[in-house]
Amino acid sequence: MASALINVPKKAKLGDVIEIKTLISHIMETGFRHSTTGVPIPRDIITSFVCTYNNEEIFRAVLYPAIAANPFFMFTTIATESGTIKFTWQGDNGFLATASASITVE
Amino acid sequence: MRVPKRTQWLAPAAMLLGFAAVEVVSAPAEIPLGERRSGYADLAPDTKAMQDDDTANPGMLWVQDGEALWNAKSGAANRACADCHNDARTTMTGVAARYPAFDSKLGRPIDLEQRINLCRAERQQAPAFAYESKELLSLSAFIGKQSRGEPITPPTDERLRPFLEAGLEQFNRRQGQLNLSCGQCHNDNWGKRLAGSLIPQAHPTGYPLYRLEWQAVGSLQRRLRNCIAGMRAEPYDYGAREFVSLELYLMWRARGLPIETPAVRP
Numbered sequence: 001m002a003s004a005l006i007n008v009p010k011k012a013k014l015g016d017v018i019e020i021k022t023l024i025s026h027i028m029e030t031g032f033r034h035s036t037t038g039v040p041i042p043r044d045i046i047t048s049f050v051c052t053y054n055n056e057e058i059f060r061a062v063l064y065p066a067i068a069a070n071p072f073f074m075f076t077t078i079a080t081e082s083g084t085i086k087f088t089w090q091g092d093n094g095f096l097a098t099a100s101a102s103i104t105v106e
Numbered sequence: 107m108r109v110p111k112r113t114q115w116l117a118p119a120a121m122l123l124g125f126a127a128v129e130v131v132s133a134p135a136e137i138p139l140g141e142r143r144s145g146y147a148d149l150a151p152d153t154k155a156m157q158d159d160d161t162a163n164p165g166m167l168w169v170q171d172g173e174a175l176w177n178a179k180s181g182a183a184n185r186a187c188a189d190c191h192n193d194a195r196t197t198m199t200g201v202a203a204r205y206p207a208f209d210s211k212l213g214r215p216i217d218l219e220q221r222i223n224l225c226r227a228e229r230q231q232a233p234a235f236a237y238e239s240k241e242l243l244s245l246s247a248f249i250g251k252q253s254r255g256e257p258i259t260p261p262t263d264e265r266l267r268p269f270l271e272a273g274l275e276q277f278n279r280r281q282g283q284l285n286l287s288c289g290q291c292h293n294d295n296w297g298k299r300l301a302g303s304l305i306p307q308a309h310p311t312g313y314p315l316y317r318l319e320w321q322a323v324g325s326l327q328r329r330l331r332n333c334i335a336g337m338r339a340e341p342y343d344y345g346a347r348e349f350v351s352l353e354l355y356l357m358w359r360a361r362g363l364p365i366e367t368p369a370v371r372p
Contacts, residue, residue, distance in 0.1 A: 003167050003170050003171060004167075005160075005161050005166055005167060005170065006161070007161035021159075021161045021162060023161060023162060023164060023166075023167065024167075025164075025167040025171075027321075028321075068318075068321055069164075069321035069322065070164040070167060070321065072162060072164070074162075
């Protein structure tokens with residue numbers, strides 16, 4: 001069950017700087033650990049995060065094993081037009097999660 | 107070592123439980139009511155901000171899953187929690203603040219996790235969730251969150267008295283290779299440092315909570331097992347009666363403090 005928490009303002013004035021926050025549930029297993037019987041635990045992390053604003057990419061991050069579980073991203077953008085902000089997380093073992101939020105710009 | 111006299115401690119307990127109170131004296135080792143504070147007060151500003159913002163608090167991921175479980179039909183009875191309890195936002199307010207509570211059928215107190223599993227067994231005819239499973243933590247976090255801001259109000263039930271006493275006894279009993287009691291750190295030396303870490307007063311205000319060290323949500327019993335292992339004593343099994351007594355005493359000790367579930371701690 002991959003769940004995400006998204007915080008995007010519902011309304012903004014044209015030209016405003018808006019803050020976007022995302023939090024996703026993921027174990028972020030580093031691949032450097034071993035089980036109690038010495039078997040290596042395979043890496044299982046999110047490797048990329050992309051945010052698009054009306055299909056235009058506005059933020060991208062590449063994630064590495066040192067990043068803690070349940071990665072949290074906070075970034076800003078400028079409210080240019082009403083529309084949809086989409087988020088995509090991709091990772092090991094075919095992990096794919098998406099979320100979206102709509103914004104009205106006045 | 108300071109050992110609280112049981113009679114002295116029992117005076118306020120008797121008031122609480124509705125017995126004839128002889129005199130109100132607080133036990134010597136116990137923290138005065140006015141000086142008690144949640145571990146939240148000692149958090150770093152970043153951690154406080156994380157707990158305060160529901161979109162930054164990772165515990166909310168568990169709450170979100172718990173809400174889905176609340177509404178999901180389960181077991182042979184094909185019934186969801188919501189089918190009996192309706193909207194948790196109104197029906198579950200204050201519930202987590204009064205557990206552990208006495209179960210007359212079992213003749214002993216049970217904590218919220220055990221209550222959830224009893225409901226599953228009796229009403230939903232579904233298998234119990236394992237301790238520390240994602241499901242049980244999610245559901246208890248979701249139910250706990252409905253009591254956020256509510257003061258901890260242990261039940262005034264006379265039948266709880268022996269268990270409360272047992273909890274107090276455990277709290278003040280020296281144990282393990284280090285020969286320490288819970289009270290030696292959390293009553294006598296709170297606010298000081300143990301290695302680099304601040305010793306909190308150990309009030310269970312925000313469980314189940316997100317611990318940065320765990321990178322996950324965990325129950326009060328998980329935390330207690332950590333503490334017991336730290337004293338180099340053998341931890342009780344999950345769900346042990348000793349744990350429920352200790353939880354009962356800790357909730358009584360934290361009476362009046364607001365619930366913070368899901369809290370964030372380092």
